[in-house]
Amino acid sequence: MRRRSLTLAALAASTLVLTSCATEDSADSDASAGGSGASCTPEDLDTLESGTLTVATDQPAYEPWFTDDSPENGEGFEAAVAYAVAEELGYAEDDVTWTRVQFNAAIQPGARPFDFDVNQFSITDERKQAVDFSSPYYTATQAVITTAGSAAEGVESLADLKGLKIGAQVATTSLQVLSDTIAPDADPVVFNSNDDAKLALQNGQVDAIVVDLPTAFYITSAELDDGVIVGQVENSGEGGDQFGLLMEKGSPLTDCVTEAVDTLREDGTLADLEQEWLSDVADAPVLS
Amino acid sequence: MDQGAGLPQPSALELSRRAWRRSRARRSTLIGLLSTLLFAVVAYLVVTNAPGWPRVQTTFFSPSVAWESLPEILEGLWLNLQVLVLGGFLVLVVGLLVSLTRTLRGPALAPLRILATAYVDLFRGMPLIIVLYLVGFGFPALGLQGMPTSPFVLGTLAIVLVYGAYVAEVFRAGIESVHPSQRAAARSLGLDHRQTMRIVVLPQALRTVTPALLNDFIALQKDVGLISVLGALDAVRRAQILVGQSFNFTPYVVTGLLFVLLAIPSARVADALSARARRRQQSGSLL
Numbered sequence: 001m002r003r004r005s006l007t008l009a010a011l012a013a014s015t016l017v018l019t020s021c022a023t024e025d026s027a028d029s030d031a032s033a034g035g036s037g038a039s040c041t042p043e044d045l046d047t048l049e050s051g052t053l054t055v056a057t058d059q060p061a062y063e064p065w066f067t068d069d070s071p072e073n074g075e076g077f078e079a080a081v082a083y084a085v086a087e088e089l090g091y092a093e094d095d096v097t098w099t100r101v102q103f104n105a106a107i108q109p110g111a112r113p114f115d116f117d118v119n120q121f122s123i124t125d126e127r128k129q130a131v132d133f134s135s136p137y138y139t140a141t142q143a144v145i146t147t148a149g150s151a152a153e154g155v156e157s158l159a160d161l162k163g164l165k166i167g168a169q170v171a172t173t174s175l176q177v178l179s180d181t182i183a184p185d186a187d188p189v190v191f192n193s194n195d196d197a198k199l200a201l202q203n204g205q206v207d208a209i210v211v212d213l214p215t216a217f218y219i220t221s222a223e224l225d226d227g228v229i230v231g232q233v234e235n236s237g238e239g240g241d242q243f244g245l246l247m248e249k250g251s252p253l254t255d256c257v258t259e260a261v262d263t264l265r266e267d268g269t270l271a272d273l274e275q276e277w278l279s280d281v282a283d284a285p286v287l288s
Numbered sequence: 289m290d291q292g293a294g295l296p297q298p299s300a301l302e303l304s305r306r307a308w309r310r311s312r313a314r315r316s317t318l319i320g321l322l323s324t325l326l327f328a329v330v331a332y333l334v335v336t337n338a339p340g341w342p343r344v345q346t347t348f349f350s351p352s353v354a355w356e357s358l359p360e361i362l363e364g365l366w367l368n369l370q371v372l373v374l375g376g377f378l379v380l381v382v383g384l385l386v387s388l389t390r391t392l393r394g395p396a397l398a399p400l401r402i403l404a405t406a407y408v409d410l411f412r413g414m415p416l417i418i419v420l421y422l423v424g425f426g427f428p429a430l431g432l433q434g435m436p437t438s439p440f441v442l443g444t445l446a447i448v449l450v451y452g453a454y455v456a457e458v459f460r461a462g463i464e465s466v467h468p469s470q471r472a473a474a475r476s477l478g479l480d481h482r483q484t485m486r487i488v489v490l491p492q493a494l495r496t497v498t499p500a501l502l503n504d505f506i507a508l509q510k511d512v513g514l515i516s517v518l519g520a521l522d523a524v525r526r527a528q529i530l531v532g533q534s535f536n537f538t539p540y541v542v543t544g545l546l547f548v549l550l551a552i553p554s555a556r557v558a559d560a561l562s563a564r565a566r567r568r569q570q571s572g573s574l575l
Contacts, residue, residue: 107348108536110340130347167519171532189519190529200519203428205437270403
């Protein structure tokens with residue numbers, strides 16, 4: 001295990017200001033009237049079942065994105081966003097039905113059993129070749145978390161993480177940031193789910209794990225007894241990891257849903273929801 | 289069909305029969321070829337004219353993605369091979385020991401027999417993936433000094449536990465298939481239990497169960513991919529990571545084909561071994 005001088009990095013880290021949540025800058029409320037085109041109404045939208053909007057997410061659905069594994073209650077950031085989008089499109093709360101689709105099943109080719117899927121799908125150009133995304137409704141940075149007493153506790157720079165054994169969930173931006181930005185000397189340890197990663201962290205099988213920042217806060221505060229946020233990875237991806245609503249490739253809904261998300265962003269609804277559900281996310285140290 | 293030099297020429301009738309048989313054989317080969325070709329063409333047309341084919345082609349059979357993902361997947365396959373070789377060897381040892389324990393005679397050895405039976409019942413019944421989780425995340429959770437945390441070691445351990453139980457039953461079937469008269473004969477020659485097992489029973493039992501063992505070995509080849517749930521970067525997991533980056537499923541197809549390539553030699557060895565066993569067993573009875 002290699003340790004290098006911390007001072008320089010610590011200095012840099014302490015002077016850096018948070019760059020996450022980049023999209024909440026505009027609070028102009030003049031966009032709502034002209035935004036929605038004539039075709040984006042429940043009567044005209046070619047949904048799975050006409051008159052209802054079928055929204056999918058994974059089972060179980062995790063906090064702080066959902067609460068109590070029950071998206072129907074509209075609580076949690078993503079549940080709230082889904083209902084806001086539905087409202088923007090003109091669907092009443094009762095017209096929204098939820099279905100459960102595993103993360104990997106949502107990206108398979110072929111017909112899908114939902115109108116859109118909200119499950120922290122990061123938008124990437126490669127993925128866009130296989131599915132459609134709405135415009136981003138949230139920008140997340142990635143964070144490194146550990147347990148008290150682990151070798152990663154108190155680390156203040158990315159360079160000091162290199163000699164450690166770090167894990168992440170498969171097929172996530174967290175894993176990509178782990179292997180590209182942190183680039184540890186040993187192979188990353190890759191788990192099926194964040195639950196497995198957490199367990200391995202508690203067992204000491206890994207020194208730290210990488211998750212997105214809101215999840216990091218939830219895991220360290222509510223799920224781990226001695227969880228510690230080491231810090232967020234500076235500039236993980238360009239302007240962070242943008243989440244979009246996922247739709248079938250060439251879905252007739254893509255434009256309308258994107259328009260709805262844009263409207264919600266411009267009129268400040270998304271920022272309000274972020275404030276309501278993801279407010280603790282603001283102050284984690286930045287690792288560079 | 290070698291004819292000895294001293295044998296008389298076959299009759300004209302026999303020669304014409306042979307010619308007829310040859311022509312029939314040619315005919316059926318030809319028909320077989322044609323029908324296979326026809327089937328292939330029809331299957332090809334049906335698949336390629338399916339409405340979703342272009343999408344399936346780019347998502348599952350993209351040559352460029354396959355080529356780019358190959359080095360990464362091969363690197364992962366190396367880990368699978370290591371687990372396979374080490375695991376396969378340990379499975380044989382465990383299986384043999386357990387089956388010998390289960391076939392022990394004598395009332396005083398009852399606890400050993402019960403233990404072996406319980407082990408087999410437990411691990412033959414439990415799904416491998418659950419054993420992997422329990423061993424892979426449960427053992428390190430004990431926090432014992434010196435407990436390994438590497439997914440390679442823990443994954444191999446879980447696989448050996450499950451496959452050891454299967455293989456123990458295969459061995460036991462082999463041991464019990466040896467006719468009791470063999471044992472009786474061995475004992476009457478003055479061999480004790482251990483000698484009887486080693487010299488008389490096991491050699492015959494092993495020959496009987498070789499095809500079954502190789503069958504289990506091929507099953508093991510595929511199941512080593514499951515150690516990825518513990519965080520090991522094996523071929524399956526590397527493919528999964530590549531799929532997650534692009535939503536293109538070609539790396540899965542590549543991995544699947546690599547595993548098939550791995551299984552084919554084992555299948556041929558299994559065929560050859562059982563053919564040899566058949567020849568040997570029947571050669572004696574032809575006298």
